[in-house]
Amino acid sequence: MATIELVNIAHAYVPGQYAVQDINLKWEEGVSSALLGPSGCGKTTLLKIISGLLKPTEGDVLLDGQRVNELSPKERNIAQVFQFPVVYETLNVFNNLAFPLRNRGIPEDKVKSRVNAIAEILELTHVLKKNAARLGAAEKQLISLGRGVVREDMAGILLDEPLTVIDPYQKLHIRRKLKQLQRELELTMIYVTHDQHEALTFAEQVTVMNTGEALQTGSPADLHTHPQAPFVGYFIGSPGMNIFDASLSGHTVTAGELSIDLPASTKADYSGAKMEIGIRPEFIVVHRDEQADAFICDVKNAYLTGNARILDLVGAGLQFKARVGDMSPIRQGERVWVRFPAANTVIYANERAIPTADKEAIA
Amino acid sequence: MKIRDNKAWFFVLPALIVMAVNAFIPFITVINFSIIDVFMNLPAVSVGMENFYTVINDDLFRGAFVRQVGFSLLILLIQVPLGIAIALALPKKSIWATLSLIGLGLPLLIPFNIVGIIWRVFTRADLGAVPALFSVFGYQYDVAQNAVDAYWTVVVMDVWHWTPLIVLLAYAGLSAIPDAYYQAAEIDGASRWRTFLFVTLPRLRSVLTIGILLRFMDSFRIYTEVFLLTGGGPGSTTTFLSDVLVRKAVISFDIGYSAALSLIYFFVILVVSYVFFLVLTSVGTNDDEAVPE
Numbered sequence: 001m002a003t004i005e006l007v008n009i010a011h012a013y014v015p016g017q018y019a020v021q022d023i024n025l026k027w028e029e030g031v032s033s034a035l036l037g038p039s040g041c042g043k044t045t046l047l048k049i050i051s052g053l054l055k056p057t058e059g060d061v062l063l064d065g066q067r068v069n070e071l072s073p074k075e076r077n078i079a080q081v082f083q084f085p086v087v088y089e090t091l092n093v094f095n096n097l098a099f100p101l102r103n104r105g106i107p108e109d110k111v112k113s114r115v116n117a118i119a120e121i122l123e124l125t126h127v128l129k130k131n132a133a134r135l136g137a138a139e140k141q142l143i144s145l146g147r148g149v150v151r152e153d154m155a156g157i158l159l160d161e162p163l164t165v166i167d168p169y170q171k172l173h174i175r176r177k178l179k180q181l182q183r184e185l186e187l188t189m190i191y192v193t194h195d196q197h198e199a200l201t202f203a204e205q206v207t208v209m210n211t212g213e214a215l216q217t218g219s220p221a222d223l224h225t226h227p228q229a230p231f232v233g234y235f236i237g238s239p240g241m242n243i244f245d246a247s248l249s250g251h252t253v254t255a256g257e258l259s260i261d262l263p264a265s266t267k268a269d270y271s272g273a274k275m276e277i278g279i280r281p282e283f284i285v286v287h288r289d290e291q292a293d294a295f296i297c298d299v300k301n302a303y304l305t306g307n308a309r310i311l312d313l314v315g316a317g318l319q320f321k322a323r324v325g326d327m328s329p330i331r332q333g334e335r336v337w338v339r340f341p342a343a344n345t346v347i348y349a350n351e352r353a354i355p356t357a358d359k360e361a362i363a
Numbered sequence: 364m365k366i367r368d369n370k371a372w373f374f375v376l377p378a379l380i381v382m383a384v385n386a387f388i389p390f391i392t393v394i395n396f397s398i399i400d401v402f403m404n405l406p407a408v409s410v411g412m413e414n415f416y417t418v419i420n421d422d423l424f425r426g427a428f429v430r431q432v433g434f435s436l437l438i439l440l441i442q443v444p445l446g447i448a449i450a451l452a453l454p455k456k457s458i459w460a461t462l463s464l465i466g467l468g469l470p471l472l473i474p475f476n477i478v479g480i481i482w483r484v485f486t487r488a489d490l491g492a493v494p495a496l497f498s499v500f501g502y503q504y505d506v507a508q509n510a511v512d513a514y515w516t517v518v519v520m521d522v523w524h525w526t527p528l529i530v531l532l533a534y535a536g537l538s539a540i541p542d543a544y545y546q547a548a549e550i551d552g553a554s555r556w557r558t559f560l561f562v563t564l565p566r567l568r569s570v571l572t573i574g575i576l577l578r579f580m581d582s583f584r585i586y587t588e589v590f591l592l593t594g595g596g597p598g599s600t601t602t603f604l605s606d607v608l609v610r611k612a613v614i615s616f617d618i619g620y621s622a623a624l625s626l627i628y629f630f631v632i633l634v635v636s637y638v639f640f641l642v643l644t645s646v647g648t649n650d651d652e653a654v655p656e
Contacts, residue, residue, distance in 0.1 A: 048546075051550060053549065053550070072549075073546075073549045073550045073552075074549065074550070074552035078550070079550060080546070080547070080550050082543040082546070082547060083543070084541065086543050086544050086547040088561045088562065088565070089566075089647075090564075090565045090646075090647030090648070091647075099551055099553070099561070100551040100552055103551055103552040103553050103554065103557065104552055131647075131648055131649060134648075144547070147547075147551055148550075
């Protein structure tokens with residue numbers, strides 16, 4: 001296992017049109033991470049750059065601090081699992097798993113013990129003699145995974161939306177196997193997905209990407225409570241963060257009737273910047289009875305999603321969503337009183353969160 | 364049997380009529396001819412299996428049969444690997460790919476008899492390009508007199524004419540292989556040869572099955588081009604089964620012999636094609652293969 005690092009990576013498939021830009025990311029040894037972003041944001045491009053299938057236009061790829069830009073995928077020793085399961089269809093499962101080892105000229109007795117050990121973990125032992133082409137998508141994907149981890153000296157494993165074509169009831173099984181492998185073999189694992197649920201439940205460290213940029217890297221909890229860009233707030237969470245267009249006058253940011261002061265510690269001058277205020281639906285406090293210092297809002301719509309009730313609210317010159325418990329009696333057409341707790345609101349200037357005093361203290 | 368209960372037959376009737384005219388009636392006619400002997404205007408005499416024994420014991424047939432099997436085998440051994448190699452060498456998705464495919468496909472559009480005549484002109488001793496080319500190297504090429512020259516010219520002509528079919532099929536098959544397969548092989552550290560063996564070839568299985576079957580059947584039935592180029596000679600070097608059949612049926616008017624030969628001919632193609640099909644669709648798909656104990 002190794003530490004994987006990208007330094008100032010940029011890549012353009014067509015000269016001048018960058019698919020990814022200014023990427024500086026580091027994945028520590030033995031950590032399970034995720035790259036999360038919508039389709040076409042450059043996740044797969046980054047994976048290919050790491051594995052060596054693609055040579056970046058600019059920047060360096062480092063494995064354990066060594067620059068590996070010039071090395072082929074084979075020499076980098078990185079494994080990759082693709083969206084669609086790839087198996088060698090004329091080979092049985094055993095020979096599929098042995099394929100990467102035999103390509104490297106590893107002695108047959110070593111191949112045998114290694115393949116059997118991996119098959120044991122992946123619960124493929126009973127199908128070892130079966131032709132790989134005859135298995136279902138889930139088992140094929142486990143074989144793809146197995147071919148990656150069967151190499152002992154593997155630097156890291158990259159997973160490119162590996163659950164896309166897997167039946168829902170088998171997704172859980174494969175994800176459990178992934179986690180188990182990651183822990184037992186202490187794999188450096190990077191999991192690419194556009195599904196926030198997959199990313200947040202799988203990884204210890206999540207990087208959110210959009211339009212070729214890495215917006216924020218952090219723990220799932222961190223991304224939830226301190227989204228550093230409006231996109232992160234909006235993309236993570238269900239429903240996503242409410243983002244209000246705002247204006248700045250003096251030290252106060254205003255959106256509709258909602259006014260928030262910039263943190264006292266703010267030194268930078270944000271005049272002329274694009275200002276936004278964000279607050280997550282679950283942090284908005286909704287009362288059914290009249291409150292003195294709250295905004296009056298109308299419930300345009302109220303609907304259940306699993307264990308929560310989502311309210312579409314209009315009031316205070318704003319339109320937004322709030323999330324309350326599924327037992328909440330609030331219904332469509334009612335009038336409610338709403339508060340936006342200052343501690344949970346985030347002010348964005350030019351799509352970057354303005355650091356607040358307490359966050360600076362943490363940092 | 365009431366008509367009311369059997370209306371469904373009317374739906375299959377058109378197909379049955381076409382099949383009857385197209386296949387059943389001619390086939391049964393040939394079977395009928397194969398067991399009788401017709402001589403001049405005398406009434407036909409039933410001779411049982413005698414025509415078949417005559418054919419099988421005929422040296423003309425035996426010689427042509429052996430040559431035919433050898434020829435088809437040689438054609439497959441040359442055209443299939445060559446076709447795949449050319450398809451692999453073609454550029455991917457560009458104007459050059461389109462132009463190359465059109466250029467390569469041209470021989471397929473030429474009528475068989477024109478192919479024969481083109482090569483006849485090519486190889487003419489007085490004004491052909493081929494003898495002229497060989498004479499540069501001091502070799503006296505003569506397709507009409509030299510058996511080796513004639514045989515190889517027929518082989519080269521067929522390769523020129525039909526390899527593009529394999530190229531087109533293989534190219535279509537290659538473009539249908541997802542990139543992920545090659546990327547996975549690259550990451551698994553497979554050499555180019557092993558990638559070809561375990562990714563490319565298995566993925567070409569279906570198109571190659573069609574290609575090999577078509578090439579086997581067509582090369583086994585070859586007639587027109589050879590007839591025009593060498594007329595089966597010199598001697599019987601390039602006399603294949605169709606040639607024997609035409610000589611017997613049209614020139615000697617030996618209907619019984621020809622019908623028996625036709626049926627044997629047909630049966631051989633059917634059986635060999637079926638064996639090819641079984642082997643090509645099943646190789647490498649079985650369980651339990653080569654697991655070290």
